[in-house]
Amino acid sequence: MRIDFDPAQFDRQGFYRLLTATVVPRPIAWVSTISGEGVANLAPHSFFNIACVAPPVLQFSAVGRKDTLRNIEETGQFVVNFAPEELAGQINETATDFPHGVSEFDAVGVASEPGLRVKAPRVAASPVAFECELHSTLRFGDSTVVFGRVVHAAVAEEVMTDGHPEIRKMRPLSRLGKDEWGTTGDVREISRIRYADWQGPAAGA
Ligand SMILES: Cc1cc2nc3c(=O)[nH]c(=O)nc-3n(C[C@H](O)[C@H](O)[C@H](O)COP(=O)(O)O)c2cc1C
DSSP states (O other), rough: OOOOOOOSSHHHHHHHHHHHHHHSEEOOOOEEOTTTSSOOOEEEOOOEEEEETTTTTEEEEEESOOOOHHHHHHHSSSEEOBBBGGHHHHHTTTTSSSOOOHHHHHTTTTOOOOSSSSSSOOEEOOSSEEEEEEEEEEEEETEEEEEEEEEEEOOGGEEETEEEOOOOHHOOOOSSSSSSOOOOOOOOOOOOOOGOOOOOOOGOO
């Protein structure tokens, strides 16, 4: 038995609760920007993913019109900072609706460092920064999907093993439903099976 849900019968908040509880776990883009007047901004966004690898494009959705979107429209630049478990408190605090003109870096006490290819600052303690130039935006209802061309990536040496970012060292946070957050549990390696090697479905056992 399944319970059926018709989106047309839901109000916005009701279907939001269903979507965010079931599209899980979502990675968190901790997005830093700078306004035209030079005020730095920082906010978490979990409607986030890779849009394309070649060229490298990241995407996230801004719900409504908040400072992050305004700044990106003004400057055409942003940084996606990786959200590690140990910074959960600060990440959540930067989601506070501080007034326009207040920098979350200052208000929350997040140390910044300059970007290499963009004017937006990076989060110094985050192990990965993707510096992006705005590619395009796409509107759906009250939301704007922002696509950013990655022009530079900076990864902390401490999270690398043999030249590759290591999940156990990065310890990503994720967003679940309600006010739930996730951390990385069991990590399994499962190799992709080429058709030439396919021996039937027994491997699922
Ligand atoms: C874990 C987490 C994920 C969030 N994801 C999103 C998101 O995907 N899109 C969005 O618009 N707001 C999201 N928010 C809310 C924004 O971070 C919040 O509205 C913030 O104040 C926006 O800041 P700004 O005005 O500086 O852009 C999220 C909040 C949290 C705590």
